[in-house]
Amino acid sequence: MSESRETPKSPGPAAAGARKAAIRAAELDAAGPLTTTRERFVLDDTVYLDGNSLGALPRSVPDRIAEVIRHEWGELRIRSWTEAGWWTAPERIGEKIAPLVGAAPGQVVVGDSTSINVFKAVTGGIRMAGKGCTEILVDATTFPTDGYIARSAARMAGLAVRPVEPARIADEVTERTALALVNHVDYRTGELNDMASITAALHSAGTLAVWDLCHSAGALPVALDACGVDLAVGCTYKYLNGGPGSPAYLYVRKSLQERFESPLPGWNSHVDPFGMEPGYTPADGVLRGRVGTPDILSMLALEAALEVWEGVAIEDVRAKSLALTDFFLECVSEYAPPGRVRSVTPYEHRRRGSQVSLACSPGGSSVAAQGGAPVAGEVMAELIRRGVVGDFRPPDVLRFGFTPLYTTFADAERAAWVLGEVLRDQAAAGGDAG
Amino acid sequence: MSESRETPKSPGPAAAGARKAAIRAAELDAAGPLTTTRERFVLDDTVYLDGNSLGALPRSVPDRIAEVIRHEWGELRIRSWTEAGWWTAPERIGEKIAPLVGAAPGQVVVGDSTSINVFKAVTGGIRMAGKGCTEILVDATTFPTDGYIARSAARMAGLAVRPVEPARIADEVTERTALALVNHVDYRTGELNDMASITAALHSAGTLAVWDLCHSAGALPVALDACGVDLAVGCTYKYLNGGPGSPAYLYVRKSLQERFESPLPGWNSHVDPFGMEPGYTPADGVLRGRVGTPDILSMLALEAALEVWEGVAIEDVRAKSLALTDFFLECVSEYAPPGRVRSVTPYEHRRRGSQVSLACSPGGSSVAAQGGAPVAGEVMAELIRRGVVGDFRPPDVLRFGFTPLYTTFADAERAAWVLGEVLRDQAAAGGDAG
Structure with missing residues (x-):
């Protein structure tokens, strides 16, 4: 143009x-800095300022996906689940996202939509909270889906939902609050909420901190481990450039993983998925956040897209x-x-x-x-x-x-x-x- | 070879x-019949008898996905949600699956994994069932994930789970049974269960019939409408050849849709998704089965794969x-x-x-x-x-x-x-x- x-x-x-x-x-x-990273993307003379909705296409993606389709699906077929590393993609790609969100290894797993990960995190958090809890807090300015899903999860667990402005969370949290679900960056205003201080305030009240990183991961430093965040979710199609509807991720703090009980205990989170046992025994670690068969094309596009972070x-x-x-x-x-x-x-x-x-x-x-x-x-x-x-x-x-x-x-x-x-x-x- | x-x-x-x-x-x-349909797939001299785990690659897929990546993601970017029909893909592709499962239009929506759709169907079914129900029945020979997820859904709703062999369902169902979840074809033995008679027996007891079509859809006639099935789920990567981890689908019988209440009410199922309203109001119809942003690459690969059914x-x-x-x-x-x-x-x-x-x-x-x-x-x-x-x-x-x-x-x-x-x-x- x-x-x-x-x-x-x-x-x-x-x-x-x-x-x-x-x-x-x-x-x-x-x-500079970052004077050359633009070359890693397919762009034209459009001024594209909607990467916070759908990130631009990384140059590393098209050939990789063509190869996944031609060789891994087309030739290896079922063998790719083991030989091409499809089965372990959710945790492998989780490890590639981990440094971008300040997480040590073994705490991030990729799969499903953000909405579904909110459901896992909120239900899992409620189950870890004290028995006397009667409510959860939800960021009053949240992206809508988080509120809808949190309300559903709370209802299924018999808890109430109270919407609270992020700035008021420290004042509003009580000993009856199981958890608070907060957006790191407000989708509408772009306001960055203070992860460290809000998490600390929640912990002072014995409440779990659940963060939504959709609008922050990849755009600014996120320090999940350092802030002591308990659970977090995020999408990968905004600043992580994973492609339309690419899978989201779930973070479960290491020390909570043994107590994390997913409401969606699909066979991919079983300790022995191919044992085909009628009874459910969860895997160790963040693998508990897996559910069903992962959507490989979308997931491997994300993996290729993450190559743009090399040296950044x-x-x-x-x-x-x-x-x-x-x-x-x-x-x-x-x-x-x-x-x-x-x-x-x-x-x-x-x-x-x-x-x-x-x-x-x-x-x-x-x-x-x-x-x-x-x-x-x-x-x-x-x-x-x-x-x-x-x-x-x-x-x-x-x-x-x-x-x-x-x-x-x-x-x-x-x-x-x-x-x-x-x-x-x-x-x-x-x-x-x- | x-x-x-x-x-x-x-x-x-x-x-x-x-x-x-x-x-x-x-x-x-x-x-014959079907002497020429093999040409619609990428195959070699391997004897591939694992299409019931991962269907072979349809020739219609590679070029279509290359175009989706190059043009729709790479050039149109965010505009593709409307201009390339991404937003309506879940229901549009649902309509392409509908004839293969004996469903009239407006009852099938694509998205998420089978496990997650089992959760929607079982929880949604329990919510529609009579107040006096205390249990659900689950096919004792089920593929494990259905059992794990059904157990989680039942637990969250306060109901018990009773495993029953499909052949025994007619004898075991009682007026306290909310629903039965049955596999149309047993994943291990390949046994085909009688959808018509089992559904009729369930209905006689006032119980909802929820069928898993993973191992039948695309391999044999499925008659959801004719059998009066209430809810059904199925995967698309077996006999529907949608690719590794391609999205699953949910069927909700027309007459039940108004009462269908998803446990995963993500923004994609809102009556006005871009209104960004803090309160949730479900869309009409089977759109209620949508959750979060659909995984477009996997979903459009499935859509292209469904072209192999042309004239079959x-x-x-x-x-x-x-x-x-x-x-x-x-x-x-x-x-x-x-x-x-x-x-x-x-x-x-x-x-x-x-x-x-x-x-x-x-x-x-x-x-x-x-x-x-x-x-x-x-x-x-x-x-x-x-x-x-x-x-x-x-x-x-x-x-x-x-x-x-x-x-x-x-x-x-x-x-x-x-x-x-x-x-x-x-x-x-x-x-x-x-």
Whole structure:
């Protein structure tokens, strides 16, 4: 997509500011770190800021999956379960994710969707909690599926669910709370919750800490072991670039594994799966988190995708993520018409994940504003038409995800520029029609 | 693999019988039906009789998945959820499986593993059953995972589990039985259970019928609607050739869908998934069986694999399946040393699935027999080394699966021939060592 930068239909940013930002983007992209990791992905000239929904395709994936299909499925067939390592893929790939989430070996297993892993973690956690527990806490700002599933798990165990804002958890937890399920980064606002302090507060009350890492793993350092987290889940198709619907993972802290009792004790978690015994005896360790036959194509695509982390320090990822989101926020304030967008993502670094969410208000005279139409949704649709891909989350959030391995500062600058254009064009069109 | 048919080390079958069987195989292969469907698969000169564990690779899969990765993931990225139909894949592919299991539209949804679908079906069924129910029945000969998961589901709902042989279900069901979970075909023996009569007996007692179709769908006619089955699950990587760990499916009878309440109410089953509402409101229909984000690569491989059914009548599949297994049993009795193998698969057609399971006893003087070693396991390992792939199920079963779309009568004859050789060689080696 070529960039036009035509004369805007309504007053736009000053030329000097735009020139300065463009030069700065080029300098930042040249300076590094992570100047070459973009080459590990298949990308084009779209500004792709939706890696927090579906990560871009790593170059390591297509040939690997072609080989899995042609040779492992097509020629070895059933022998691949042993000879090609299919059977042990869930734990092998778990070990490749472990360093990205601050987990020593033997605590992460891959398989099933995030929703299903939330069910395992919440039910397993409730079963480990004290007998007198009557409730669980769920992050009031959670991605919906976590809340739905936690409610189902709690109901099946006879416990109540209390939604609590993450910042209030330390005050709200009681000795009757079995566990709290908290999102590390809020999917909507991009706010980063403090894993160390919230986990410590929960532990002080004798409560288990269950974290959802969907929007943090791969974008910033996660320190499960160091924070003493009890259970965690995460998806792999966002910042881990595993592909559409690639399997999620479950973390069970080493010292809790012996007490972890899955509500989904499928044959893959049996101590002797091919013994075909009618009675269930769980395997040792985190293998207890396995359920049924793993979806090998999706799982091996994830494994190949994880090759992009070769030689990457997560601290560099974090540094670039913050620099990118800082720069994007600066460019937005330079380019966007005043009063139309407002960041709901915290400016403080310690409270920011790797996305910027802009609440988008209707322009004063626009038709959309007058009709109460979904302005933000329309803005995002137009951004996408103009080659800047983020996403929309109701009611009014424009969400822009920054994947430090491949997002450039030039991407950030161009996204802000196009956003400014779209907002001005929309206002102008609204004015024309009004 | 070339065939040697050397002079056996111990007395073998008569030449005339072997000649007759080989000629008959060629005639049967030429006669049809399903003489050309083998070309729809990637096969070599291995005799592959393990399609009841992992179906062979359909030729329609590799290019389709390469395109999904290159174009849909690599270029369209997030847009593919709508533009490439990813979001609706679970129900769209469900409709492609429906005719193979005798289901009218709107009752089958694809996703997750079989184990997880057993959990949905059993818990959902218990919730629909009468308040006074205290137990569920589980097929005593079930594939283990069904039993493990059913036990977990029943425990969470406060019900007991009673294992019952399928043939005894009509006698054992009581008004306190919420449901019975039955395998349509026994994974070990290949016995086909009578869906119509067992379902009718359950309904007479006011009990729900939940069927596992893993070993029947794609190998013989399944008549879910006609039998009035309430809930069913099945895998897609056996006779449906969907690939390693391809997603399973759930059937919920139309008239029960409004009462079906999933224990795994993930956001994909919400009436408005992108509304991101904190409260859960289920979608209408079988969509309630969806959970989290579907594993697209595995799911679209399955969709491509289902193209092999184009123009195939399941009645022809059944006719060829019975002819193949009849012929294999004849060849085994012609070629195998007397007393070494015995079919545990019923000879009666109405009680036979699409596999032959041979219980394998130790030869009289063999080392293995003397040492009590796992004879059947060794026999199968040697068969595989000689290019005949079946599998072994403890304690003593050699399992040979027949996939009518690609298994030939020549395959059946050669498998029996090589089995005879292996058994004679093993006996001879045992004699030498003794």
